[in-house]
Amino acid sequence: MIVELRGVCHGYRRGADLVEVLGGVDLCLDPGDFVAVMGASGTGKSTLLHILGCLLRPAGGSYLLDGEQLQGRPERELAALRSRRIAHVFQMFYLLPHLDVVQNVALPFLYQEGLSRSEVRYRVDDAIDRVGLGQRRKHRPAELSGGELQRVAIARALAPRPDLILADEPTGNLDARTGGDILDLFQAMNDDGHTIVMVTHDRHVASRAGRLVTLRDGTLHDG
Amino acid sequence: MAEFFSDSVRTAITSLAQHKLRSLLSIVGIVCGVSTVLAIFAIGAGAEAETMRRIGQLGLNNIYLRADNLTEQQIARARRYQSRGLQIGDLTRLQTTGLPIRRTAASRDQRVELAGLPDDVQGRVIEATRDYRAVLGLTMAAGRFLADRDLADRNRVCVLGWSVSAALGADGKPGALIRIGSELWQVVGVLDRRDVDAAETGRISLLDINTMIIVPLGTLGAAADGEPVSELIVELATVERIEAATVVIAGTVRAAHHGVDDFSVIVPNELLSQAREIQRLFTIVFGSIGTLSLIIGGVGIMNIMLAGISERVREIGLRRAVGARPDHIVVQFLSEAVLLTTLGGLLGLAGGWALARGVSLYAGWPIVISSATIVLPLLMALATGCLFGIYPAFKAARMDPLQALGYGE
Numbered sequence: 015m016i017v018e019l020r021g022v023c024h025g026y027r028r029g030a031d032l033v034e035v036l037g038g039v040d041l042c043l044d045p046g047d048f049v050a051v052m053g054a055s056g057t058g059k060s061t062l063l064h065i066l067g068c069l070l071r072p073a074g075g076s077y078l079l080d081g082e083q084l085q086g087r088p089e090r091e092l093a094a095l096r097s098r099r100i101a102h103v104f105q106m107f108y109l110l111p112h113l114d115v116v117q118n119v120a121l122p123f124l125y126q127e128g129l130s131r132s133e134v135r136y137r138v139d140d141a142i143d144r145v146g147l148g149q150r151r152k153h154r155p156a157e158l159s160g161g162e163l164q165r166v167a168i169a170r171a172l173a174p175r176p177d178l179i180l181a182d183e184p185t186g187n188l189d190a191r192t193g194g195d196i197l198d199l200f201q202a203m204n205d206d207g208h209t210i211v212m213v214t215h216d217r218h219v220a221s222r223a224g225r226l227v228t229l230r231d232g233t234l235h236d237g
Numbered sequence: 238m239a240e241f242f243s244d245s246v247r248t249a250i251t252s253l254a255q256h257k258l259r260s261l262l263s264i265v266g267i268v269c270g271v272s273t274v275l276a277i278f279a280i281g282a283g284a285e286a287e288t289m290r291r292i293g294q295l296g297l298n299n300i301y302l303r304a305d306n307l308t309e310q311q312i313a314r315a316r317r318y319q320s321r322g323l324q325i326g327d328l329t330r331l332q333t334t335g336l337p338i339r340r341t342a343a344s345r346d347q348r349v350e351l352a353g354l355p356d357d358v359q360g361r362v363i364e365a366t367r368d369y370r371a372v373l374g375l376t377m378a379a380g381r382f383l384a385d386r387d388l389a390d391r392n393r394v395c396v397l398g399w400s401v402s403a404a405l406g407a408d409g410k411p412g413a414l415i416r417i418g419s420e421l422w423q424v425v426g427v428l429d430r431r432d433v434d435a436a437e438t439g440r441i442s443l444l445d446i447n448t449m450i451i452v453p454l455g456t457l458g459a460a461a462d463g464e465p466v467s468e469l470i471v472e473l474a475t476v477e478r479i480e481a482a483t484v485v486i487a488g489t490v491r492a493a494h495h496g497v498d499d500f501s502v503i504v505p506n507e508l509l510s511q512a513r514e515i516q517r518l519f520t521i522v523f524g525s526i527g528t529l530s531l532i533i534g535g536v537g538i539m540n541i542m543l544a545g546i547s548e549r550v551r552e553i554g555l556r557r558a559v560g561a562r563p564d565h566i567v568v569q570f571l572s573e574a575v576l577l578t579t580l581g582g583l584l585g586l587a588g589g590w591a592l593a594r595g596v597s598l599y600a601g602w603p604i605v606i607s608s609a610t611i612v613l614p615l616l617m618a619l620a621t622g623c624l625f626g627i628y629p630a631f632k633a634a635r636m637d638p639l640q641a642l643g644y645g646e
């Protein structure tokens with residue numbers, strides 16, 4: 015099992031009150047899983063993804079990544095996980111405007127050591143080729159379309175060869191056709207053995223995933 | 238690691254380049270601060286070197302007793318107490334004080350003309366003793382200085398200053414005969430040239446070595462111990478406790494003169510400390526101004542960094558999301574501060590150099606620009622940049638990545 019969440023809860027402070035968003039989420043993922051997460055707006059899908067991605071420490075429960083307990087780990091170690099083993103694809107792409115495609119994709123490698131320069135270059139080029147942007151290497155984000163921007167973001171997630179790819183409504187900002195192409199990319203990545211968790215509002219999108227879970231009233235339900 | 242640093246620098250350069258005017262304005266304070274500090278250092282070092290050159294030539298171990306022009310009252314008193322003015326015998330008396338005296342010398346100004354000098358060259362004839370050369374640290378260009386036998390036998394020999402020798406041409410070389418007053422004297426040596434502005438040394442006119450014609454004491458007029466001398470010089474073996482030695486020497490000679498104050502005491506070492514004290518005050522005052530503008534410059538840097546950070550919140554969040562640790566963020570923003578201050582520092586160096594040159598041209602002060610006068614202000618600027626960059630950098634690093642990415646807004 016690559017991911018094991020047990021009784022994960024989380025809430026946010028709103029004024030004086032503590033609003034519970036996740037109230038005991040259990041989730042197990044095996045390597046190669048492609049899971050779609052659905053649920054009404056505000057049910058905590060993004061929150062769950064951020065916990066999975068070590069961007070947020072859950073208020074309670076346990077998180078095992080590859081059998082390792084992540085609770086109480088120092089920020090330094092979580093940061094290392096974010097640069098190597100877990101990758102995010104955001105709805106808003108979040109590319110750095112002053113960097114070209116290659117530099118954006120290479121960003122996670124700035125924060126990890128141990129890879130040779132040529133290995134990094136190979137992985138970056140390979141990821142860019144996989145998302146079909148081989149002709150756009152030197153382009154800046156301002157010179158790319160929405161679909162291309164999301165491809166760059168996917169290449170950035172792909173390049174470090176993470177164990178887990180987390181996508182938060184990756185097609186949310188794209189038209190149906192471009193969104194379909196992006197989904198094909200995720201499909202291909204999953205075929206290559208990547209484990210993927212994708213949040214979506216679209217039932218068609220969800221149907222492409224091997225498994226569907228729904229977040230309702232703070233807990234996950236299959237189907 | 239190397240990639241991380243080059244990315245930090247590249248990011249810093251990009252963000253500076255995107256806001257050229259803003260960045261330029263933010264470093265004005267640093268530029269002013271570095272300029273001022275460099276100019277102060279250059280002028281201070283120049284003044285120090287000049288002081289050393291001027292005063293150091295007098296010999297920092299030396300104590301000078303100079304015969305004063307007496308007032309009517311003092312003349313009357315001198316007559317009454319039978320003081321005969323500064324005497325070579327005063328030196329003998331000083332030997333009994335137990336002070337660590339290494340050498341002594343005496344000289345007597347003579348109002349005699351040297352024949353054959355062009356009009357534009359001034360020659361000044363003085364009588365001196367053997368150690369006059371060593372006490373003043375003079376060196377020979379040719380020949381020898383006065384010897385004991387010259388004084389004992391009252392030999393008609395002379396040693397020429399450099400410009401006198403040059404003005405006389407072939408007659409100014411050792412072995413030549415020259416006419417002083419009505420007699421012929423043999424040149425036995427020529428002194429090395431010593432570059433001193435006559436105007437600068439006006440206070441201590443004896444040091445215009447280049448124009449001197451030095452003859453043995455007691456050869457031109459009265460015997461060596463017959464008449465007062467113009468100057469006695471005592472060279473101590475050590476500069477330690479030179480103040481105390483000065484008091485003893487002045488007291489001993491005054492007592493020998495029956496309490497008549499017919500001489501003044503000049504201690505180059507004291508002149509040097511006085512000059513240094515003045516320079517120190519100067520440096521403190523202007524150094525504070527420089528430091529103040531560096532601080533203002535630091536605030537400018539801090540301001541621009543805070544602005545930059547709030548514009549780049551998303552970038553910070555994204556970098557954290559792909560694995561940057563807080564310390565990576567600190568380094569990234571600090572390198573921006575360092576880059577800015579380095580830029581300001583370099584501009585400041587150019588400005589400071591121009592300022593120092595301007596002051597030196599306008600006021601005629603000498604300046605010295607050494608590696609220290611360049612490196613130190615630059616280091617001060619860098620320290621300022623780091624100091625004032627740390628707060629914004631830490632502020633950026635402490636941000637919550639999700640908030641920075643805009644979640645929960």
Ligand SMILES: Nc1ncnc2c1ncn2[C@@H]1O[C@H](COP(=O)(O)OP(=O)(O)OP(=O)(O)O)[C@@H](O)[C@H]1O
Nearest residue numbers: 026027035054055056057058059060061062644645
């Ligand atoms: N940082 C925060 N501070 C306070 N409340 C927050 C914060 N982040 C999320 N919330 C709240 O928590 C709840 C769950 O948010 P979350 O973004 O996880 O929902 P979501 O399922 O992703 O919604 P959507 O489908 O609209 O993206 C929402 O009510 C949201 O307002």
Ligand SMILES: [Mg+2]
Nearest residue numbers: 059060061182
């Ligand atoms: Mg969401």
